Amino acid sequence: MENFFDVKGSIVQAYIVCKRQAWLLSRNIGPSPDNPFLEIGKLISQEYYKHDKKEVYFDGVVLDLIRHENEVLLVGEIKKSSRSKNAAMTQLKFYLYKLFKNNINARGKLLIPEEKKTFDVVLSFDDIRDIESLIEEILEFLSRSSPPEPQKIKACSKCSYKEFCWA
Amino acid sequence: MKKPVYIFSDGVLKRKNNTLFFESEGVQKFIPVENTSEIYIFGEVDLNKRFLEFLTQSEIILHFFNRYGYYVGSFYPREYLNSGYMILKQAEHYLDLQKRLTLAKAFVKGAYKNMKQVLKYYQSRGIDSLDRYIQQMDNQFESISGIDSIATLMAIEGNIRQTYYSSFDLIIDDDNFKFEKRTKRPPRNAINTLISFGNSMMYTIVLSEIYRTHLDPRIGYLHSTNFRRFTLNLDVAEIFKPIIIDRLIFSIISKNMLKPEHFEEDFEGMLLKDEAKKMFINELEQRLSTTITVKNIGNHVSYRQLIRIELYKIEKHLMGEKEYDPYVTQW
Numbered sequence A: 001m002e003n004f005f006d007v008k009g010s011i012v013q014a015y016i017v018c019k020r021q022a023w024l025l026s027r028n029i030g031p032s033p034d035n036p037f038l039e040i041g042k043l044i045s046q047e048y049y050k051h052d053k054k055e056v057y058f059d060g061v062v063l064d065l066i067r068h069e070n071e072v073l074l075v076g077e078i079k080k081s082s083r084s085k086n087a088a089m090t091q092l093k094f095y096l097y098k099l100f101k102n103n104i105n106a107r108g109k110l111l112i113p114e115e116k117k118t119f120d121v122v123l124s125f126d127d128i129r130d131i132e133s134l135i136e137e138i139l140e141f142l143s144r145s146s147p148p149e150p151q152k153i154k155a156c157s158k159c160s161y162k163e164f165c166w167a
Numbered sequence B: 001m002k003k004p005v006y007i008f009s010d011g012v013l014k015r016k017n018n019t020l021f022f023e024s025e026g027v028q029k030f031i032p033v034e035n036t037s038e039i040y041i042f043g044e045v046d047l048n049k050r051f052l053e054f055l056t057q058s059e060i061i062l063h064f065f066n067r068y069g070y071y072v073g074s075f076y077p078r079e080y081l082n083s084g085y086m087i088l089k090q091a092e093h094y095l096d097l098q099k100r101l102t103l104a105k106a107f108v109k110g111a112y113k114n115m116k117q118v119l120k121y122y123q124s125r126g127i128d129s130l131d132r133y134i135q136q137m138d139n140q141f142e143s144i145s146g147i148d149s150i151a152t153l154m155a156i157e158g159n160i161r162q163t164y165y166s167s168f169d170l171i172i173d174d175d176n177f178k179f180e181k182r183t184k185r186p187p188r189n190a191i192n193t194l195i196s197f198g199n200s201m202m203y204t205i206v207l208s209e210i211y212r213t214h215l216d217p218r219i220g221y222l223h224s225t226n227f228r229r230f231t232l233n234l235d236v237a238e239i240f241k242p243i244i245i246d247r248l249i250f251s252i253i254s255k256n257m258l259k260p261e262h263f264e265e266d267f268e269g270m271l272l273k274d275e276a277k278k279m280f281i282n283e284l285e286q287r288l289s290t291t292i293t294v295k296n297i298g299n300h301v302s303y304r305q306l307i308r309i310e311l312y313k314i315e316k317h318l319m320g321e322k323e324y325d326p327y328v329t330q331w
């Protein structure tokens, strides 16, 4: 399939939480700029990890934070809460996959400073297979000419698309 | 919550480190960028490119008014929520006359319904003779369904608004504030001056909200586009002018907050003094932050958010998700 859309990490993550959100993101329909939860997210990554390199752009993805640890690159993804931990793990694996495709070996760490939690993430061969089929699935989905209708799910209440979806 | 900043004095606006800085006759004031949504300039203010670059980076719009209180223009920083997809959709609905008419009619409908709600409110408070005006507006509105040209639609909208305005003397009922007839450029009496000022404020408020969406303000549907001016904000403002500006004017006058001394006559027409502009803006800000309940979204939606939601509704119409139905006030 022709690659019309750039599947970014944020789209992968969104796809797992809410497909509609992934579709909107792919069209650059970004969320409300003044949603308080977005602001909090920004503040958290500014507040913590002051000494690490932050927001590194790499091959269409934005890495929250990178650091060298024992000769291996460590990629950190910072989240506000463990609420959508699975989606965040997949997003992180997607970054590791992108790096892997560029011959960079890296490990991942999901960081939730507010809850003082971290989770190690490594990329296995099964993960690579899963990610490739997920990308295929996402591309197929994004080629739809309109997004699926909004459905009230748990994520809606704190979602920065809330006003847009329910207007 | 970010807030607009209003500058009435003369002086210099600068960037100082990572903050905005206003200097005026020895008085210096910092304007924190993270709390500022937009800046209104009424005084004579000097600024430079470095300052404008900083505003762009901070995503802050600048609105200029001349010393008579007329809107001059805006510094609209590069869009930061650009969506090629949405712009194509906007253009598609502009270029296809049927699609354009659908949206343009929706704006006229929203404006008409809200004007009517204003009159009905005053009718419920005992001004019976307003019924005649409401009837006439109904008749005028009825003819829009068959219309197939934007120009005719605009003319009808103009007629409805004229009927609506001609009822103002009944509502205001104050000899100091006789409306008589609508005069713009320049407004010839106090009430016309207030309407012009209020409407200009409304246009810039909607423009500021458009800046925070994916819409391009240059593509309007009712107001014809020449791709150089902002027009979408004029379309959307039609809906909110009656319920925000006109009601505000009635309330200010009935509370005796305005005196004839607040106005100045000049060969340019009737002018509003700074003190009165400040009072008006104060009241307007209060009104914009008043919260109401909105279907689907729930409680505590401010009027300012309501404008944003209206823009989202338009985006959804353009995307083909949900036909646009303009907001009509309940009371």
Ligand code: SF4
Residues within 6 Å of the ligand: A018, A019, A020, A021, A149, A150, A151, A152, A153, A155, A156, A157, A159, A160, A161, A162, A165
């Ligand atoms: S508000 Fe709900 S439906 Fe809309 S994008 Fe967010 S999670 Fe998805």
